[in-house]
Amino acid sequence: MIPMDRLAQITARFEYLEAAMSTGGGDISKLAKEYSDLRPVVEEIARYRSMLDDLEGAREMLEDADMAALARDEVSRIESDLPAAEASLQLALLPKDEADARPAMLEIRPGTGGDEAALFAADLLRMYHRYAEARGWKLAIIEEQTTELGGIKEVVAHITGENVFARLKYESGVHRVQRVPSTESQGRVHTSAATVAVLPEAEDVDIQIAPNDIRIDTYRSSGAGGQHVNTTDSAVRITHLPTGIVVTSSEKSQHRNREIAMQVLKTRLYDAERQRIDDERSDSRASQVGSGDRSERIRTYNFPQGRMTDHRINLTLYKLDAVMQGDLDEIVDALTADAQARMLAEMGQ
Numbered sequence: 001m002i003p004m005d006r007l008a009q010i011t012a013r014f015e016y017l018e019a020a021m022s023t024g025g026g027d028i029s030k031l032a033k034e035y036s037d038l039r040p041v042v043e044e045i046a047r048y049r050s051m052l053d054d055l056e057g058a059r060e061m062l063e064d065a066d067m068a069a070l071a072r073d074e075v076s077r078i079e080s081d082l083p084a085a086e087a088s089l090q091l092a093l094l095p096k097d098e099a100d101a102r103p104a105m106l107e108i109r110p111g112t113g114g115d116e117a118a119l120f121a122a123d124l125l126r127m128y129h130r131y132a133e134a135r136g137w138k139l140a141i142i143e144e145q146t147t148e149l150g151g152i153k154e155v156v157a158h159i160t161g162e163n164v165f166a167r168l169k170y171e172s173g174v175h176r177v178q179r180v181p182s183t184e185s186q187g188r189v190h191t192s193a194a195t196v197a198v199l200p201e202a203e204d205v206d207i208q209i210a211p212n213d214i215r216i217d218t219y220r221s222s223g224a225g226g227q228h229v230n231t232t233d234s235a236v237r238i239t240h241l242p243t244g245i246v247v248t249s250s251e252k253s254q255h256r257n258r259e260i261a262m263q264v265l266k267t268r269l270y271d272a273e274r275q276r277i278d279d280e281r282s283d284s285r286a287s288q289v290g291s292g293d294r295s296e297r298i299r300t301y302n303f304p305q306g307r308m309t310d311h312r313i314n315l316t317l318y319k320l321d322a323v324m325q326g327d328l329d330e331i332v333d334a335l336t337a338d339a340q341a342r343m344l345a346e347m348g349q
Contacts (some may be wrong), residue, residue, distance in 0.1 A: 002089060007045045010093075014042045037096065044092040048085050054078055094343050099200035099274070100166035105267045106139075106157040106198055111174060113192025116181040118151025120301075121194040123324060124175060125155055128168075130326025137161030142260055143249055149183075156264060158201075165200040170312075170335040172198045173298035180304070189304060193297065201263070202270035209266065215239045218254060236261050240269065313338045 017035040021028060055078040061071035108124050110117035132139040138160050145153040159168070176193045184190060217237045235250035236257035247264045249257040300309045306320045308331070315334050317323065323331070 002048070002086060002093070006093075007049070010038065011042055011045055014038045041092045044085075044089045048089045051078055051082055051085055055082070090344060091340055094340060097166070097169075100169075101163055102165045102203075103158065103160040103201040104165045104168055104198050105142075105201060105264060106155075106159055106168070107196070108152060108155050109195050110152065111193035111195050113177075113190065115147065115149055115151060115183065116177075116190055117192040117194055118147045118153060119149060119181070120175075120177045120192050121152040121155070122146075122150060123177075124194055124196060125152060125157070127324050127326055127328070128157075128159075128171075131328045132159055132161070132326075134326055135161060135167070137164055142264065165198065166336075167332050168198045169200070170332065170339070171196050176297040176300045178300065178302045178304070199267050199271040200274070202266040204266075206270045207266040207273075209240070209262075209269070213241050214265070215241060216258070238262060238265055240265055243269070243272070245269070245272075310335070 014035065017031050017038065021031050021035065055075065058071050058074040058078060061067045062075070064071070106128060108121045110121045113120070129139050140158045140160075141155065142158055143154070143156040145155070147153060174193050174195050176191060178189055178191050180187055181190050215238070217239070218233045219235050219237060220233050234252060234254040234257060235248065236254060237246060237248045238258075238261045239246050245265060245268050247261045247268065249260040249264070251257050251260065298310065298312055300307075300311065301320060301324070302309070303320060305318070307316060307318050308320050308323045309316045310331060313334055315331065317330065319327070
């Protein structure tokens with residue numbers, strides 16, 4: 001049973017925010033965001049309370065002989081619908097990840113498997129690109145290093161749109177592929193891996209970087225799979241001295257490269273801080289991106305069997321072609337539902 005006093009507190013807070021915005025008091029943008037976040041919760045509360053009121057009224061009608069039959073039907077209907085309404089309200093009351101609505105940085109790197117791992121990394125990038133297109137998001141490549149065979153040594157992409165991080169945050173980890181490489185003459189199935197990291201984009205208020213904490217180098221991007229071949233020293237490398245984090249950007253404009261590299265650095269520092277806080281809450285939390293070793297997998301893509309298996313929730317789908325074309329909603333929905341179920345279980349303990 002959901003504590004009614006908690007529902008009353010949330011509703012009172014919502015009404016306060018509504019009044020404060022109408023009078024122009026306080027930080028309007030901050031109030032508006034909290035108001036917007038609470039609105040769907042308050043709507044669920046109102047629906048749940050209305051059902052409880054209707055149930056109480058129907059039970060009172062049972063004492064009226066003329067209305068008893070109708071009242072019994074109404075009681076039965078409401079009691080049947082009430083569990084679903086309560087479950088929906090419980091989900092609405094779950095703590096929100098404030099990063100869910102943010103854009104995200106997508107990073108993909110090959111793990112074990114040599115050229116085949118690099119080719120698989122390129123396949124994963126195409127998969128996420130198509131998923132982004134299907135959801136109306138925009139995916140822009142920030143940094144990309146390719147191989148002669150068309151694989152990827154490393155790629156960093158920026159994805160903007162509605163609820164990007166909320167939909168992609170469970171993609172982080174090691175993805176394993178089992179298939180016959182195009183370079184394999186004997187038709188043998190090889191196993192390779194690639195690592196994926198999805199980081200919520202940092203805002204300026206999240207991370208403040210002292211000028212003395214970074215070193216900025218410029219260099220000429222050329223050859224060996226660079227995204228661009230520059231004739232001037234426009235590429236930028238920023239090193240965060242306290243952590244050793246290094247980010248690069250090699251667009252044609254040095255000024256733009258500084259902006260891009262600084263944003264990526266802030267995002268990585270923000271993600272590191274989020275992981276530190278999560279680690280304090282749960283010592284058992286695994287690192288988001290492993291070494292790329294096969295044993296650290298979250299998902300397997302088996303091409304001979306046309307099968308995709310997500311090992312975290314034991315989900316197996318026999319529609320690998322569709323998955324590689326960006327049909328990820330069924331997987332994302334299942335992972336989200338599993339995360340919500342675990343949060344509900346923790347709240348009930």
